[in-house]
Every structure is written in C-alpha cells, then in structure tokens.
Amino acid sequence: MKLFRNCGNFFLGLPAFVWLLIFYALPAIVIFFIVFKPVDSNGGIGEGWTLQAVCELKDPSYPAIMWRTFWQGIVSTFVCIAISIPICYQLARISNVKIKNFFLLLIVVPFWTNFLIRIYAWKVFLHPDGALKHLLVWMGVIPQSTMLLYNQWAVLAVMIYTYIPFAVLPIYSVAEKFDFSLLDAAKDLGASSFYAFRKVFLPGISKGVLTAVMVVLIPAFGAYLIPDLVGGKDSHLVGDMIARRVFTDRNLPHASALSAVLMIAVFLPLVAFIWFRKIFGTKSPDDAKLQLKQQDTKQRLGSSLLFTSDTNVSQNQQKGEEANE
Amino acid sequence: MKKIITMGCIALLAASTAFLTSCGQKKTVLRIYTWGDYFAQDILDAFEEKYDCTIQLDEFDSNESMYAKVKAGGGGYDLIVMSTYTAKLMYEQGMLDKMDHSKLATVNKYFDKKYEHLTLDPKLEYTIPYFVSFTGIGYDTEKVKDFEPSWAMFEREDLKGRTSLLDDHREVIGCALITLGYDVNETDQAKLDEAVDLANKWKKQIAKFGVDDTKQSLASGEFLMIQTYSGDVLQVSMEKPSIKFVIPKEGTTVTFDNFTIMKDSKNKDLAYEFINFIYEPENAVKDMEEIQYVLPHTVAVDMVDEDIRNNPAFKVPEETFERCHLLIDLGDDNAKFLKAWDRIREE
Amino acid sequence: MKFFRKNRGAAQSRFPMLITLLTLIFLYTPLVMVVIASFNASKYGGSWVGFSLIWYEKLFHHDVIWNALLNTMIIAFFSTFFSTVLGTLAALYLYRSKSKFKSVYSTLIYTPLIVPDILMGISLLMLFVLVISVCGGWVNSILGINMHLGFTTIIIAHITFCLSYVTMVVLARLQEFDHSLIEAAQDLGASNLYIFFKVTLPIIMPGIIAGALFAFTLSIDDFVITFFVKGAGDTTLPIYIQSAMRRGTPAVINALSVIFLVLTFVFVFGTQKLLSRKKS
Numbered sequence: 001m002k003l004f005r006n007c008g009n010f011f012l013g014l015p016a017f018v019w020l021l022i023f024y025a026l027p028a029i030v031i032f033f034i035v036f037k038p039v040d041s042n043g044g045i046g047e048g049w050t051l052q053a054v055c056e057l058k059d060p061s062y063p064a065i066m067w068r069t070f071w072q073g074i075v076s077t078f079v080c081i082a083i084s085i086p087i088c089y090q091l092a093r094i095s096n097v098k099i100k101n102f103f104l105l106l107i108v109v110p111f112w113t114n115f116l117i118r119i120y121a122w123k124v125f126l127h128p129d130g131a132l133k134h135l136l137v138w139m140g141v142i143p144q145s146t147m148l149l150y151n152q153w154a155v156l157a158v159m160i161y162t163y164i165p166f167a168v169l170p171i172y173s174v175a176e177k178f179d180f181s182l183l184d185a186a187k188d189l190g191a192s193s194f195y196a197f198r199k200v201f202l203p204g205i206s207k208g209v210l211t212a213v214m215v216v217l218i219p220a221f222g223a224y225l226i227p228d229l230v231g232g233k234d235s236h237l238v239g240d241m242i243a244r245r246v247f248t249d250r251n252l253p254h255a256s257a258l259s260a261v262l263m264i265a266v267f268l269p270l271v272a273f274i275w276f277r278k279i280f281g282t283k284s285p286d287d288a289k290l291q292l293k294q295q296d297t298k299q300r301l302g303s304s305l306l307f308t309s310d311t312n313v314s315q316n317q318q319k320g321e322e323a324n325e
Numbered sequence: 326m327k328k329i330i331t332m333g334c335i336a337l338l339a340a341s342t343a344f345l346t347s348c349g350q351k352k353t354v355l356r357i358y359t360w361g362d363y364f365a366q367d368i369l370d371a372f373e374e375k376y377d378c379t380i381q382l383d384e385f386d387s388n389e390s391m392y393a394k395v396k397a398g399g400g401g402y403d404l405i406v407m408s409t410y411t412a413k414l415m416y417e418q419g420m421l422d423k424m425d426h427s428k429l430a431t432v433n434k435y436f437d438k439k440y441e442h443l444t445l446d447p448k449l450e451y452t453i454p455y456f457v458s459f460t461g462i463g464y465d466t467e468k469v470k471d472f473e474p475s476w477a478m479f480e481r482e483d484l485k486g487r488t489s490l491l492d493d494h495r496e497v498i499g500c501a502l503i504t505l506g507y508d509v510n511e512t513d514q515a516k517l518d519e520a521v522d523l524a525n526k527w528k529k530q531i532a533k534f535g536v537d538d539t540k541q542s543l544a545s546g547e548f549l550m551i552q553t554y555s556g557d558v559l560q561v562s563m564e565k566p567s568i569k570f571v572i573p574k575e576g577t578t579v580t581f582d583n584f585t586i587m588k589d590s591k592n593k594d595l596a597y598e599f600i601n602f603i604y605e606p607e608n609a610v611k612d613m614e615e616i617q618y619v620l621p622h623t624v625a626v627d628m629v630d631e632d633i634r635n636n637p638a639f640k641v642p643e644e645t646f647e648r649c650h651l652l653i654d655l656g657d658d659n660a661k662f663l664k665a666w667d668r669i670r671e672e
Numbered sequence: 673m674k675f676f677r678k679n680r681g682a683a684q685s686r687f688p689m690l691i692t693l694l695t696l697i698f699l700y701t702p703l704v705m706v707v708i709a710s711f712n713a714s715k716y717g718g719s720w721v722g723f724s725l726i727w728y729e730k731l732f733h734h735d736v737i738w739n740a741l742l743n744t745m746i747i748a749f750f751s752t753f754f755s756t757v758l759g760t761l762a763a764l765y766l767y768r769s770k771s772k773f774k775s776v777y778s779t780l781i782y783t784p785l786i787v788p789d790i791l792m793g794i795s796l797l798m799l800f801v802l803v804i805s806v807c808g809g810w811v812n813s814i815l816g817i818n819m820h821l822g823f824t825t826i827i828i829a830h831i832t833f834c835l836s837y838v839t840m841v842v843l844a845r846l847q848e849f850d851h852s853l854i855e856a857a858q859d860l861g862a863s864n865l866y867i868f869f870k871v872t873l874p875i876i877m878p879g880i881i882a883g884a885l886f887a888f889t890l891s892i893d894d895f896v897i898t899f900f901v902k903g904a905g906d907t908t909l910p911i912y913i914q915s916a917m918r919r920g921t922p923a924v925i926n927a928l929s930v931i932f933l934v935l936t937f938v939f940v941f942g943t944q945k946l947l948s949r950k951k952s
Contacts, residue, residue, distance in 0.1 A: 222788020
C-alpha cells in the first residue's frame with residue numbers, strides 16, 4: 001500500500017518534472033552543445049564541430065563588458081540592500097497594520113507594473129528637456145550639456161530602481177518576525193542604537209539579506225533590456241551583447257558561448273549560496289532539519305516574490321487582532 | 326474567497342471568448358511585414374474596404390532582424406518590405422517569389438525608370454521598389470552652429486553627447502568608407518581598418534547608436550544631430566520646422582525598400598493588388614505626403630504638396646544621385662564588416 | 673507619527689523613516705512623470721506643448737494595440753491553464769514526497785525563479801532552432817505540419833517559467849493546512865481520490881487561484897523570453913510597447929502606460945481589500 005502511494009506520488013510529480021527536464025534543463029545543455037558548432041552563412045547552425053566561438057571570446061572587448069556587468073551587478077545589489085534594510089526595519093516597527101500594509105503595497109506596486117513601462121518612465125524622467133534636467137541645471141548641479149540618459153549611470157540607476165522591491169520583500173519577511181525587544185534589551189545594557197542595530201538586528205535578518213542578494217544579483221547579471229533602452233554607446237552588458245549576437249549578427253554559436261559564460265557566472269553564486277547556508281544556516285548537522293531549513297528559505301524566497309503574499313497579510317492581520325485585544 | 330474564484334472565472338471566460346472571436350474572423354488576411362511607420366493608415370483602411378480583407382501589419386527595425394525571424398519562423402507573410410540587398414539574398418535562397426508582371430499593370434504603367442540604377446534588381450524580377458531612402462544627417466538648425474554638409478560634423482567636439490549614429494554596421498562603416506573615398510562595399514581589410522579608425526573618431530563624440538528612436542530624440546531636443554534616413558527627418562520637421570535633412574557632400578548610401586512576395590504566400594493575388602493599389606497616383610501621393618519618402622512614380626511625385634516637393638531632401642536633385650552608393654549583400658565577407666563593427670561598438 | 677511603536681529607551685532614530693520616504697519618492701517620481709507626459713500634446717515628448725487628451729483617443733482607435741492585446745490574452749490563457757495544472761501537481765508531489773529524489777526535484781522547480789530571463793529565452797530559442805532544423809523536414813513530410821517559431825513556442829516558454837511560481841504558491845498553501853483533516857477522512861474510510869477532490873482540492877483552491885493569477889500576470893508582462901522565442905510578427909503587448917519605444921512613437925505609449933498603472937493599482941489594492949475583508 002505504501003509502495004503504491006509512493007508510486008502514485010511519483011506520477012503526480014512526473015509531468016512537471018518531464019516538462020522542466022525538456023524545456024529547462026535540456027536547453028541549458030543545448031547551449032553548451034551549440035558553442036562548439038560553426039555558423040553557416042545563412043545565420044543557421046552549420047555542420048561539424050569547431051572551437052571558433054570559444055576562441056572569439058578572447059575578443060579584447062569582452063573583458064571590459066564582463067567587468068562592467070560584474071561591477072554593475074554588485075553595486076546595484078549593494079545599494080538595493082543598503083536601502084532595503086532601513087526600510088524593512090521601519091516597516092517592521094510600524095505597529096498599525098493598515099499603515100504597514102499600505103507602505104508595503106506602495107513599495108510593491110511598481111514591481112507589478114509592466115517592466116517595460118517602468119524603464120520607459122525613466123526615459124521620460126531623464127529626458128534632456130525634462131523636469132529633472134531643468135531642476136538640476138537650475139540648481140547649478142550640472143551644466144546644460146550633461147546628458148542624463150544613455151550612459152552607465154542611467155543603467156545603474158534604473159537597475160536599482162527595478163530591483164528594490166526584490167530586495168525589500170525577502171528582508172521584510174524576516175524582519176517582520178524579528179523580536180524587537182532584543183534591540184531594547186541591548187540598549188538597556190548600554191549599547192548605542194547603531195551598535196545594537198549592527199550587532200543584534202543585522203545578524204537577526206541575515207538570512208533575508210542573503211536571499212535578497214541572490215534575487216537581485218542573479219537577475220542583475222542577466223540585465224538586457226535596461227542597457228538596451230537607457231544605455232549608450234559604452235554601457236553594454238553581457239545580456240544585451242547576447243541579444244545582439246542573436247538578432248543582428250545571426251551568430252548563434254557566438255551567442256551560445258556568451259550565454260554559457262553568463263550561465264556559469266549565475267550558477268556559481270547560486271552554488272555558493274547553498275553552500276553558505278549549509279555552513280552557517282544550521283547549527284545542528286541533522287539531515288532532516290537541514291532539509292527543513294532549506295525548504296523554509298526557498299519557501300520564503302518564493303512567497304516573498306509574491307507581492308504581499310497571503311501569508312504576510314494574514315500574519316499582519318493576526319498581529320493586528322492581537323494588538324486590538 | 327468566493328469572490329476571488331468568481332473573479333478568476335470571469336478572467337478566464339473573458340480570455341476564452343476573446344480567443345473564440347479571433348477564430349471567428351472569416352475575411353482574407355493579407356499579412357505584411359514592414360519597417361515601422363511605413364504606410365499611411367488611410368491607405369491601408371481604403372485597401373481593406375475595397376478588397377473586403379484585413380491587413381495584418383507587423384513591424385521590424387532592421388533587415389537583419391527581419392531576416393533572422395523569417396528564416397527561423399516563416400511567419401506566413403504575403404508581402405515583406407525590405408532593402409534590395411536583403412531581397413537579393415533571400416531571392417537567391419529561394420524564399421521570394423518571382424514577380425508576375427502581367428498582374429502588375431499599374432506598376433508597369435507608372436514606375437519611373439529613372440530610378441532603375443538605384444536597385445540591384447533593375448528588371449524588377451523579384452522586387453517592386455517602394456520608397457527610396459537616403460542616409461544623411463538630420464540636425465536642428467537653431468542649435469547647431471556653423472553646420473557643414475559633411476560627415477566630418479560627427480567629429481565636432483561642441484556637439485559631444487548630443488549626436489547619434491545609426492545602429493547598423495553597413496550604414497556607419499559604409500559612410501566612413503565613402504568619406505575616405507573608398508567604395509561603400511569595400512572588403513579590403515586595410516581599407517576597412519581605416520574606416521574603423523574614422524568611425525571610432527565619430528563614436529567618441531556621439532551619445533549612442535540607434536535606429537528609429539533617434540528621430541524622436543532629435544524632435545524632442547535630446548539630440549542635435551543624427552545620422553538617419555531622409556523621410557524620418559522630414560516627418561519630424563513637420564512638427565518642428567527648425568529640423569533639416571542634408572546629404573553630405575562626400576556622398577552617402579542609398580537603398581530602395583522593395584515589395585517582395587513570399588514564395589509560400591497564400592494570397593499572392595491580393596498581394597499584387599496591394600502593390601498596384603499603392604502605385605495608384607492618388608494613393609501614392611497620400612502615402613508620400615504622410616511618410617515623406619519618394620516613390621519612383623512618373624506622375625505622383627509631381628502631385629505631392631509643393632512644400633514637401635520643393636524640399637531637396639524629399640526630391641533629391643539628379644546631381645546628388647551621383648554621390649549616392651548602393652549597398653550590396655557581401656555574402657561571407659559580411660563577417661569582416663561585423664568584426665569591424667564590433668571594434669567600433671566595443672572599444 | 674503615533675503609529676510607531678513607542679521606544680522605551682532612547683528616542684527612535686528618524687533615519688529609517690527618512691530612507692523609506694525618499695525611496696518611495698524615488699519609486700514614484702518617474703511614474704508621475706509619465707502620467708504628466710501622457711497629457712502633453714507634443715507628439716515627440718520633451719518640452720510641454722499643451723494639455724491634451726488626444727493620445728488617449730488615439731490609443732482607443734489603435735488597432736495594432738488591440739490586436740496585440742488579443743494575442744497577449746490568448747497566450748496568457750493557455751500558459752496559465754497548463755502551468756497551473758502542472759504546477760499544482762508538482763506542489764502536491766513536493767508536499768507528500770519523502771524520497772531522496774525530492775531535493776533534485778525541488779532544485780529543478782526552484783532555480784527557474786531566479787535564472788535571468790535572457791538565459792531562459794536564449795536556451796529555449798536554441799532548443800527550438802535545433803529541433804526545427806533536425807526534425808522540421810520529416811515532420812513536414814509525414815504530418816504535413818510546417819514547424820516554426822510562433823504561438824506554440826511562446827506558450828511553451830511561458831508555461832516553463834510560470835510553472836515554478838504556481839508550484840511555490842500552491843505549496844505554501846499546502847504547508848499551511850492541517851494534515852489531520854486528511855487523516856480524519858482516511859479514518860472515516862474515504863478513498864484517496866475522494867479525499868483529493870472533497871478535502872485537499874477545496875482547501876488548496878485559493879492557492880491554486882492565486883498561483884493562476886500570478887502566472888497570468890507574469891505571462892502578460894513578459895517581454896524578454898517572448899522576444900526570443902516568438903516567430904516573425906507575433907506581437908504581444910509588451911513586444912509592441914518595446915518596438916514603439918524604439919521607433920519613437922511614445923505619445924500613445926504614455927497613455928497606454930497610464931492605463932496600465934491604473935489597472936495595476938486597482939488590481940493590487942482590490943485584491944488586498946478582498947483578502948482583508950475575508951480575514952475579518
């Protein structure tokens with residue numbers, strides 16, 4: 001009977017498993033396969049095998065692009081998290097549930113707005129004849145000739161803009177459960193506010209921060225639309241290079257080679273993340289517990305992506321009801 | 326919770342009805358793939374009414390991306406409007422149908438043979454010319470001081486960060502080659518290297534490479550000077566008269582955009598009718614007045630509104646033709662251009 | 673400021689609040705700019721010409737946009753349906769399974785959540801190109817079907833990235849519910865199938881609906897992956913918006929953005945209202 005149930009279970013999971021195997025795992029392998037194929041002159045994939053696409057990665061322009069992709073990813077992640085921590089601290093300390101939810105929604109709504117429209121908004125915002133430009137020129141911050149758009153700073157600003165909600169949600173979901181009496185206790189023991197914040201609050205939310213790093217850094221490495229739309233002549237990232245190889249140059253092997261590099265760059269932090277959590281995440285090496293914790297973090301990662309997920313609201317609601325009582 | 330369920334059901338219902346109605350369409354559909362903003366809406370509407378059909382218009386922004394998509398996906402198009410050099414490539418690959426001139430009475434009646442030398446297919450075997458487009462410089466006469474009709478303008482330091490070049494390897498390298506006095510389709514590596522150096526000098530001053538978005542930037546004052554196609558600038562200058570288009574004295578590239586009929590098209594007769602329809606004088610005039618490119622038409626060009634017609638950027642004087650060069654498909658040598666382009670794009 | 677928890681010791685720092693408010697300003701200023709720009713009569717944006725509603729009117733008569741919307745809805749409908757079915761089954765499996773295989777399974781389910789869009793887009797494109805070039809010929813000769821990129825490939829891609837989100841949302845719901853209910857039903861002699869349809873399914877229904885809504889929104893919103901796997905001319909709304917942005921006919925896009933923004937606000941605040949009313 002038990003065997004039967006396990007089998008039944010297996011069949012439940014099978015369709016999705018097979019689907020992802022074919023349309024998620026297999027394509028990733030196909031990429032590494034096409035890297036070693038030649039281009040045919042019609043823009044398709046040629047016969048035989050070659051190392052040409054790999055050799056072309058030595059192109060002197062690539063290190064610069066990869067380095068730019070790397071530092072922009074790191075900087076935008078860092079800024080997003082640096083902004084998100086105080087926000088989450090603040091949100092978690094607001095005791096009025098309605099106001100708290102309202103603030104949370106305000107932060108999350110842009111995340112639900114169409115991605116293209118958010119980028120487009122920045123093109124309007126940074127327009128050379130737009131309000132911001134006039135304001136800055138009037139204040140004497142920049143000369144009339146400065147272009148706000150089409151440079152890597154614009155790319156960075158828009159990246160931060162679009163990823164902030166990604167950073168806020170996972171941190172918030174941990175900060176919300178943080179016991180703030182610990183902070184008061186630390187202060188009672190003579191710690192300064194900032195010291196208490198640094199030594200008590202930060203370690204308390206470290207898991208949320210780690211998740212936030214993942215969900216910002218990895219998409220940031222793959223940014224494509226942002227450099228394409230607000231970037232200029234010198235702000236290409238790996239993502240829009242890949243797109244150009246596909247759509248303009250019709251060089252699929254070359255695009256694959258770049259994608260393979262990006263894929264490795266993405267999976268390294270992912271592996272590091274899992275490893276990191278294994279080392280620091282649990283104190284007892286107990287396998288079952290470890291499993292549970294992993295599940296928990298993934299869960300949080302997941303549900304935090306869902307705007308104010310059902311759970312958040314219900315938790316807030318419960319807290320509110322408790323407070324009312 | 327019930328409400329959410331109801332909401333969900335309504336959404337699904339709405340989606341499914343939308344789907345069903347889309348299946349219910351019975352009219353013939355003419356599928357056209359073309360550059361953005363390339364047909365006057367009135368004409369499309371008139372054609373739909375006259376032939377009781379629906380036109381499905383899809384847009385692309387470069388020959389290369391169009392080719393990549395059609396090559397990979399078929400797309401089921403009847404008509405594609407593309408540059409001659411791409412048409413040649415696709416014809417040689419057997420993707421385009423041969424033109425049946427017995428079905429093109431109106432075109433044969435009005436096509437202006439004066440323009441024949443501007444196409445790679447002078448006998449019109451597989452293409453019917455639509456608009457002729459010149460690459461040139463669009464600029465704001467109020468803001469650019471001491472303008473000279475020369476590609477050397479892109480080296481001017483005082484315009485730094487306020488100019489743009491086309492995001493098209495053939496156009497940028499081509500114009501650099503012309504400036505150096507070489508052939509626009511030059512494949513000699515040493516000469517290409519020189520062109521790359523020149524283009525890099527231009528690149529230092531520009532803000533970005535772009536195609537269709539730059540005309541808007543020129544209109545809104547974002548950019549003061551751009552490398553672009555004639556009609557795009559003329560469209561903009563309707564709203565902002567201080568904007569002007571010139572063909573540089575060194576010369577420039579010229580391409581015809583052509584109607585081509587796909588081999589696997591299922592509505593070839595309707596496609597022929599569409600081409601004829603565009604060549605009807607009154608439609609041709611309307612189209613030219615709105616899109617502001619020249620159709621090689623014996624009658625209609627002279628019927629276009631005087632203000633537009635007298636603009637040398639619209640009806641280019643014959644002597645300027647001497648300085649306009651045709652782009653041809655380079656086959657395997659295209660890789661050299663792409664390599665060179667990479668060296669320009671990523672210093 | 674009275675809604676802040678009163679601090680017993682030192683006065684609470686205003687710094688976090690300041691950051692929060694500044695961030696909100698940062699988040700909303702560009703959006704407000706778009707709203708303002710949508711009423712600008714100038715066709716090309718930039719300086720203010722005058723107040724006008726013409727772009728809203730044009731939007732209403734813009735057939736291409738409506739056609740793109742229809743395409744978007746068709747794709748979203750199919751990908752939501754299939755990803756919800758597959759995702760729910762996967763969640764049930766993950767919830768029940770205790771085998772070692774589960775960790776492999778959950779990795780496969782969870783990593784698509786953070787893999788950059790562009791990687792998913794390009795790898796699917798490569799797969800499709802490879803399959804079409806290898807099998808296209810004989811599929812055509814045997815079945816008479818001409819394989820090419822199109823709605824089918826877009827829907828496949830959308831199912832792939834929506835699936836994980838659905839699984840996650842349904843699983844969250846499953847983990848909240850009281851397992852003893854099932855045991856009670858078993859004790860009363862109910863069959864497994866009966867339990868599934870009469871106990872499990874009604875309980876996780878809100879999760880399934882939330883997951884489906886999530887998938888629907890993701891599908892409507894997606895640009896990058898669609899752009900890679902679409903065939904020539906398959907125009908969805910985001911694809912149209914992007915090409916309009918590149919082409920520089922943004923005045924209509926301003927108006928469209930505003931409508932999008934309003935709908936998003938109504939949607940998010942509406943669901944919030946519904947949920948909180950349900951709770952109280």
